Amino acid sequence: MSDTQTLIENRPPSVAALFLERVAKTPNAEAYRHPVPTASGEGPEEWRSLSWEQAAERVYAIAAGLMDLGVRPEERVALASSTRVEWILADLGVMCAGAATTTVYPQTNAEESSYILADSASRVLIAEDAGQLAKARERRADLPDLAHVVVIDNDGAEAAGDDPEGWVLSLADLEKRGRDYLERSPEAVRERVAAITADQLATLIYTSGTTGRPKGVRLPHDNWSYMAKAIAATGLVTAEDVQYLWLPLAHVFGKVLTSGQIEVGHVTAVDGRVDKIIDNLPVVQPTYMAAVPRIFEKVYNGVAAKARAGGGAKYKIFQWAAEVAREYAKASQDNYRRTGNASVPFGLGAKHKIADTLVYSKLRDAFGGRLRAAVSGSAALAPDIGFFFSGAGIHILEGYGLTESSAASFVNPGEAYRTGTVGKPLPGTEVRIADDGEILLRGPGIMEGYHGLPEKTAEVLEPDGWFHTGDIGELSVDGYLRITDRKKDLIKTSGGKYIAPAEVEGQFKAVCPYVSNILVHGADRNFCTALIALDEPALLGWAEDNGLGGRPYAEVVATPQATALVQEYVDRLNEGLQRWQTIKKFRLLPRDLDIEHGELTPSLKLKRPVVEREYRHLIDDMYTGSKEA
The missing domain is CATH 3.40.50.12780 (ANL, N-terminal domain)
Known part of the structure; x- marks a missing residue:
């Protein structure tokens, strides 16, 4: 043993x-x-x-x-x-x-x-x-x-x-x-x-x-008790660490x-x-912390907005540094996968060193200057955002689990982490992929059942201990899991094509620095549309620079200029999608989605049925008079 x-x-x-x-x-x-x-x-x-x-x-x-x-x-x-x-x-x-x-x-x-x-x-x-x-x-x-x-x-x-x-x-x-x-x-x-x-x-x-x-x-x-021992067994945290919780x-x-x-x-x-995170990080100087993707998205959007506010030259430097970070992260992770060494070509390393002085070091300082790694969970992190932080020296280890599996079923293994995956199972946890692609889990972290709901328990928990997660995923040959979508969230268009909305939404968040939340719709429709809520500070900063200063968020998003701004990013998104995945139309929401209105869960996940019900009139408007795409 x-x-x-x-x-x-x-x-x-x-x-x-x-x-x-x-x-x-x-x-x-x-x-x-x-x-x-x-x-x-x-x-x-x-x-x-x-x-x-x-x-x-x-x-x-x-x-x-x-x-x-x-x-x-x-x-x-x-x-x-x-x-x-x-x-x-x-x-x-x-x-x-x-x-x-x-x-x-x-x-x-x-x-x-x-x-x-x-x-x-x-x-x-x-x-x-x-x-x-x-x-x-x-x-x-x-x-x-x-x-x-x-x-x-x-x-x-x-x-x-x-x-x-x-x-x-x-x-x-x-x-x-x-x-x-x-x-x-x-x-x-x-x-x-x-x-x-x-x-x-x-x-x-x-x-x-x-x-x-x-x-x-x-x-x-x-x-x-199992989770405590399994987390310790991963070796990801030590007694010398300082966690910011x-x-x-x-x-x-x-x-x-x-x-x-x-x-x-x-x-x-x-x-x-949450409003104290930015203030607390330099004081606490954590060596590791856990967060949900929305936090990393907000930091990324904030850095991009600050660079843009500094003028055209600063923004170009940021864009260049962001691309270098992604290229560096992909190259180092790929080389580590093949050889166990995270080295990169000399030219890329030289560019990275310059970008580190100009951009990345300031980003690390904002996290307290000592952050070894951050764990991201609860929802999918857009790979391009993950690669950006990885290349900038903020190593985001994505993990995966559910309430029913005591949270931590998978986590990326330290230096061998792979952005875009949720890593490998914790010691003692078993995984298999069902014929329909659903992820099944078994092990000491799985729940006893749903309180007072034996029928609901039987729907997801098999007698031999396998738990049906409701998530769709793929396992690599060496055991890394990639989540593709929620089983129930997969969209089937009227043309018979299946689409994973979370994947498209994640790609848009990596492309557009102004987005806060996005919902892709298209089930039983002949093309995909989107409801988009923008990040208020980023949008109002842009408004100041574009003759719309002093106006509230709702007024700014209602302008043709805001629609044109977002259209540019939708076009860029569509360039990398299959034809049936592309966003043909979108509507900007008059306010951001939030927990108070019941549109987000407390862990900031999108409640699709609630949002679709609340903004049904906008969705219907996008399909009025449409023809087959």
Whole structure:
């Protein structure tokens, strides 16, 4: 048996047990960093640290506090909060109490939050602030199982002041109850952790879904214990790393990163405020971070817009450097694949050195200057954007997984990464491609099933453990997986041609620096069309330079100049497509797509049915009076 197999197969039954091991192993090492506003509310925020032992004191207090409230093993404790250090401490507290965390996105409206709390039969809700508390109060009559709400922030705790029933308490109150409980029963938490079995429920994550009610995905403790060991076995992260964690922890991608960190023991800097990413990176100086493709797209568009604003000469330099980066990345990756050496021809290397001085070094500095690698997941990254960052020295390792597979089923292997693929399976995970191209997975990361939905579970999970992902893909001879599309998202035109819209959309994002979101439509139609939302800062910057300054986004996109601008990029896209894939017509949307209007999932995936329904009039208009293409 190999060392990797031994590491994975001899895993403990839970991450709670791993956490206790980590605290015992490196009690004084730094575990977490988190921002704290200054007392005056002005000036740069202070970043404070927690050692593993300090984190454990709070985790045990939360766990014991929940036990004092009567929470029993496998009972659900919901967590509705943005990404912050308290989210991690609370989640670990829930697991150390033997209970199960129900994750709720803080953006979720009162109706859907109520559905998740009721369907999961959550006994306690840990809510971030008064706003999250208000949602629970609004629907309290529909939540007979919800015995308590614990509020993290002080404003929420103050809002609980008029609650005579004790239904609401602050996180500080919960921790005090826990410390008192531990004075009476000092070994209570350790005993509860020791009693956890691998098949006990640890997490209930409701898929945001693109249609219908979300389904609760049941992930037992063993899923996370396996993920922790498998991530460590890849060798991609070390104890010396500093991770910057901003992803939504209610999403499985963010959640799995917390398990890997506990096993490896590195530092994690936690701040979920997306608008602070650019400010935080130079302060945190991470060695690795994970993100969704939209973040890399926004950075790319921002760099391109800045270069354009600097005048024609600067923009030409950027365009030249971008092409050199892509050429360099393709050449080095290709050579590594063939020889194990990432060298490139001398002339290309010389051009790359000049471009590095002019462009790439500044880009790396913007990421903090120490970034070894970034992991991209949740959706497909346009290969041209991936090659650009790769050539600029920001190595993006694409990965793949689903909520139902505990997030990390595939990841690109370090130096041997291949842009445009999601890499190889994690140790212990099996993969095969079905006759129709669907990717099937089997292994210790696969869910137990959908909560209370045995029929839905049977649709995707075979008796022998193979899980149907619903994604279409191809495996290379040496085991690299390339995702081509969602099975249900494949478009079949009225002419009988199949089109993968995500592939076309990704190519357009690489071509057009102004795009924010794009939806390609064409199912049962005689040609393809697109709905396009533009990136507001990039568009308004362009407007300033083209006589449209001072106008709001909606006015700018409605101008013939904006349509002509985008038409140029659509024409460029079409040059590289098959005839039946080309975009014959498009419409610019009056605003960007967003989570608040239900058009994007919290992980920024496009909800196609919602967008197509909302903008049906624009789609129909593009096909009015059309003839066969």
